[in-house]
Amino acid sequence: MSASLHHSLRVADLHTHPMLGVGYLGLGLRGGWPRWALRGPLRNLLGLVTPEQARRGGVDLLVFVIYQLPNPRRSYRAGLRRQLRRFEALCARYAGTLQHVRSSEEIERAWAGGKVAVLLALEGGHSIERHPEDLVWLRDKGLVYLTISHFIDNRLCGTATHPLRRRWGLSRRGREVVRLCDELGIVLDVTHSSDRARREIARLSRLPVIYSHTGLRRFVPLERMQTEADMRAVARDGGLVGQLLSPYFVSGRLHGDVDEVARNLEYMCEVMGPEHVAIGSDFDSGLNPPAPLRSIADYPLLTAAMQRRGLGRAAIEQIWSGSFLRLLRAIGR
Numbered sequence: 001m002s003a004s005l006h007h008s009l010r011v012a013d014l015h016t017h018p019m020l021g022v023g024y025l026g027l028g029l030r031g032g033w034p035r036w037a038l039r040g041p042l043r044n045l046l047g048l049v050t051p052e053q054a055r056r057g058g059v060d061l062l063v064f065v066i067y068q069l070p071n072p073r074r075s076y077r078a079g080l081r082r083q084l085r086r087f088e089a090l091c092a093r094y095a096g097t098l099q100h101v102r103s104s105e106e107i108e109r110a111w112a113g114g115k116v117a118v119l120l121a122l123e124g125g126h127s128i129e130r131h132p133e134d135l136v137w138l139r140d141k142g143l144v145y146l147t148i149s150h151f152i153d154n155r156l157c158g159t160a161t162h163p164l165r166r167r168w169g170l171s172r173r174g175r176e177v178v179r180l181c182d183e184l185g186i187v188l189d190v191t192h193s194s195d196r197a198r199r200e201i202a203r204l205s206r207l208p209v210i211y212s213h214t215g216l217r218r219f220v221p222l223e224r225m226q227t228e229a230d231m232r233a234v235a236r237d238g239g240l241v242g243q244l245l246s247p248y249f250v251s252g253r254l255h256g257d258v259d260e261v262a263r264n265l266e267y268m269c270e271v272m273g274p275e276h277v278a279i280g281s282d283f284d285s286g287l288n289p290p291a292p293l294r295s296i297a298d299y300p301l302l303t304a305a306m307q308r309r310g311l312g313r314a315a316i317e318q319i320w321s322g323s324f325l326r327l328l329r330a331i332g333r
């Protein structure tokens with residue numbers, strides 16, 4: 001019953017990291033992952049988001065996130081270009097399954113052709129802090145959102161987890177980047193930003209802001225997570241909040257299951273309405289999935305948990321893709 005509901009819906013995951021393996025390490029390009037990668041300590045970093053699993057899990061739309069470690073001595077631009085090349089090689093290798101898309105129109109076209117649509121996003125504003133103009137060619141490649149901060153402060157804005165707890169907001173360059181994103185139609189993702197930066201970005205940005213992969217401060221009392229006030233502000237401006245799936249971000253404990261995820265989703269629906277709720281798994285980032293999920297292939301089990309929680313078809317459909325598709329159309333993407 002629930003499996004048939006799941007497979008009748010369009011399913012989107014707003015935040016996935018297969019590009020850490022493909023883009024950074026150059027793995028998985030020749031088809032499949034090396035066996036060692038799927039067993040050892042890297043098992044939550046590789047192989048949870050593959051074309052085959054997308055098919056099995058009824059997944060229709062994935063956002064692949066480009067990330068590179070902060071290292072001021074390296075050229076971020078060269079790193080971005082290398083990851084783009086490897087992304088394009090991956091799409092070519094799996095041309096029967098994956099289709100690189102840049103807009104909702106292209107998503108529809110990919111779906112009409114029976115493909116899994118893949119959008120690109122960039123996590124960590126440090127990758128463009130020296131050359132914000134790189135956002136222009138990244139936008140041509142379809143960049144849909146910029147997660148402006150990551151673990152530590154960058155030149156654009158303060159983060160929720162910087163060890164020195166400076167918790168500053170946007171810098172002058174950060175404000176320039178917000179304006180440029182507005183112009184280009186790139187959504188600002190304030191996941192990882194300090195409370196102050198989130199408020200400043202929301203005030204300045206003409207487009208709705210999003211949290212692509214986060215948790216609720218109600219259950220995990222950290223600045224990295226978001227509050228009821230954050231959620232209401234996002235809903236008011238037409239944005240959305242993606243729930244991260246790893247148990248620590250759901251309940252604050254290292255282990256947990258899909259029923260706890262469904263509890264969070266239900267609560268978010270109560271606060272914001274399901275049309276602002278989404279899923280951003282953060283799979284392939286090294287974090288463990290909630291039991292009994294092993295990869296995106298098991299997403300029908302998450303739909304079943306939402307049903308057990310009493311969420312109806314309309315709400316589940318919003319959560320799995322409706323909210324995100326509405327946002328894309330609202331901003332002309």
Ligand SMILES: [Zn+2]
Nearest residue numbers: 123191192213
């Ligand atoms: Zn992240």
